[in-house]
Amino acid sequence: MMAQATALKAAPGDPATDPAPIIEVRNITKFYGEDVHALDSINLDFPVGQMTTLLGPSGCGKTTLLKIIAGLLEPSSGEVFVKGKPVTGPGPERAFVFQDFALLPWATVVRNVAFGLELTGVPKAQREDKARHYIAEVGLSGFENKFPHELSGGMRQRVGLARALAVNADVLLMDEPFSAVDEQTRRKFQEDLLYLLSVEKKTVIFVTHSIEEAVYVSDQIVILSPRPGRIHSKIRPEISRTATPDEIRRDKAYLDTVEEIWTNLRKYLD
Amino acid sequence: MTLFGTRIPPAYSLLIWIGLWEIAGHLEVAFILPPFSAVVMELFELVQRTGFQVAAWETMQAFIIGMAIAITGGIMIGFVMGMYPLANSVLGMWVNVFASAPLSSLVPVIMLLFGLGQTTIIVIVVLFSIWIIALDTYAGVKHISPSLFEMGRSFGANRRQMLIKILFWAALPEILAGVRLGLIRAVKGIVIGQLLVSVVAFGRMFRTFSDNFQFEEFWALTLILFVFALGFSSAIGWLEQKVEYYAGTRT
Numbered sequence: 422m423m424a425q426a427t428a429l430k431a432a433p434g435d436p437a438t439d440p441a442p443i444i445e446v447r448n449i450t451k452f453y454g455e456d457v458h459a460l461d462s463i464n465l466d467f468p469v470g471q472m473t474t475l476l477g478p479s480g481c482g483k484t485t486l487l488k489i490i491a492g493l494l495e496p497s498s499g500e501v502f503v504k505g506k507p508v509t510g511p512g513p514e515r516a517f518v519f520q521d522f523a524l525l526p527w528a529t530v531v532r533n534v535a536f537g538l539e540l541t542g543v544p545k546a547q548r549e550d551k552a553r554h555y556i557a558e559v560g561l562s563g564f565e566n567k568f569p570h571e572l573s574g575g576m577r578q579r580v581g582l583a584r585a586l587a588v589n590a591d592v593l594l595m596d597e598p599f600s601a602v603d604e605q606t607r608r609k610f611q612e613d614l615l616y617l618l619s620v621e622k623k624t625v626i627f628v629t630h631s632i633e634e635a636v637y638v639s640d641q642i643v644i645l646s647p648r649p650g651r652i653h654s655k656i657r658p659e660i661s662r663t664a665t666p667d668e669i670r671r672d673k674a675y676l677d678t679v680e681e682i683w684t685n686l687r688k689y690l691d
Numbered sequence: 692m693t694l695f696g697t698r699i700p701p702a703y704s705l706l707i708w709i710g711l712w713e714i715a716g717h718l719e720v721a722f723i724l725p726p727f728s729a730v731v732m733e734l735f736e737l738v739q740r741t742g743f744q745v746a747a748w749e750t751m752q753a754f755i756i757g758m759a760i761a762i763t764g765g766i767m768i769g770f771v772m773g774m775y776p777l778a779n780s781v782l783g784m785w786v787n788v789f790a791s792a793p794l795s796s797l798v799p800v801i802m803l804l805f806g807l808g809q810t811t812i813i814v815i816v817v818l819f820s821i822w823i824i825a826l827d828t829y830a831g832v833k834h835i836s837p838s839l840f841e842m843g844r845s846f847g848a849n850r851r852q853m854l855i856k857i858l859f860w861a862a863l864p865e866i867l868a869g870v871r872l873g874l875i876r877a878v879k880g881i882v883i884g885q886l887l888v889s890v891v892a893f894g895r896m897f898r899t900f901s902d903n904f905q906f907e908e909f910w911a912l913t914l915i916l917f918v919f920a921l922g923f924s925s926a927i928g929w930l931e932q933k934v935e936y937y938a939g940t941r942t
Contacts, residue, residue, distance in 0.1 A: 511845040517845040536846065
């Protein structure tokens with residue numbers, strides 16, 4: 422049962438179908454310096470337990486928005502609420518997965534994965550147990566004592582994902598996590614990510630510039646317009662999550678949604 | 692080096708030079724150059740003399756104290772410069788000037804200020820090595836990927852954790868390079884300082900040997916200082932190699 426994708430207006434989601442938002446973005450505007458207007462009055466809800474993708478051409482401020490939600494950047498005006506509380510900086514309910522992995526090159530996989538717990542003072546044995554569990558979960562068993570430079574790009578990002586999962590945050594913020602990974606690895610990683618998230622029940626905010634990736638992984642896609650970034654539209658790809666990855670990639674609803682988004686975005690290229 | 696088509700390991704080229712030295716010594720090419728074998732014999736005798744041992748101990752003390760101050764101070768200055776643009780604009784110029792200036796010319800002034808004892812030698816060691824350590828640390832801090840800062844912040848690192856668990860290690864390859872260069876400069880500083888002061892430790896010995904035309908002793912002492920400098924620098928080089936694996940892979 423695969424219905425057509427439904428485009429929603431740039432307004433808060435339909436309360437009848439959306440679960441309660443865990444993150445609310447209210448009137449976020451961001452200027453860099455005096456002239457660069459990166460984001461313009463963004464209002465968005467991120468429903469709990471769902472995967473929302475921020476999609477748009479380069480320079481539309483999608484990473485800026487993600488870092489504001491993470492508390493790594495301050496907005497010029499507006500507010501972000503996590504579980505109803507305003508964001509003033511990074512917090513334990515949010516974990517970040519970096520585009521360039523941001524691993525400690527001098528530390529083993531285990532220490533990297535346990536690093537978030539190390540910072541909060543969890544005892545060594547306990548945090549390494551937890552790290553080993555998540556290393557197995559992202560499919561890196563046997564690599565616990567390797568160093569990042571001994572791993573491929575895809576494996577390094579698995580370490581980054583395990584580190585984010587290990588701190589047990591409610592929200593995962595993923596900044597183009599697969600952009601530095603080759604295409605085959607990327608597809609496998611997307612499939613594994615969907616499986617993992619069905620097990621771990623996280624809310625995910627995912628930044629990407631790949632339309633296929635967005636449609637494949639998301640419950641909700643937010644399309645941003647180029648600078649200054651505004652919400653162009655919101656799309657819910659109504660794709661069955663029970664189908665196999667190959668079925669999904671050949672599914673009509675999937676292909677139509679990709680096409681619809683491409684039609685929307687291509688006008689920004691002229 | 693290749694000779695007649697055969698590759699000769701670097702150690703052998705040293706042997707060739709030593710051989711040439713030996714021959715030149717026996718031919719009495721120059722009165723300041725005794726045969727290498729005589730110098731080595733003298734070396735073994737020299738290290739047993741109390742005068743030498745006292746001088747070596749004093750020099751070592753001054754060297755270690757001075758280097759400890761220079762390493763701590765240099766790393767601190769480098770970090771402050773790397774993290775705060777204001778500090779960099781205030782300190783940067785001076786650090787650069789001192790790192791490239793011929794500091795030997797300041798040695799007499801330091802002697803006037805600190806007298807003819809150990810303090811002067813320690814100050815000289817610090818002054819010769821601290822600036823290059825600060826500069827290299829600064830370069831290391833500037834090299835740190837911004838996403839490592841963001842990673843630390845987003846996982847809740849406080850200032851101390853950020854500094855000790857992330858930034859120090861991320862800058863370590865450059866810091867070690869600075870320490871190695873600083874060590875070499877410090878050895879130069881010590882020799883220059885002691886020569887100019889010439890009444891303390893090795894300086895006095897050098898002066899005595901050259902004044903009395905005791906060139907076996909003179910060269911033996913020189914050899915010891917060379918080996919000493921080389922030994923320290925290779926020890927740091929070894930440490931550098933241990934962090935080399937990640938210096939190139941930092942993203």
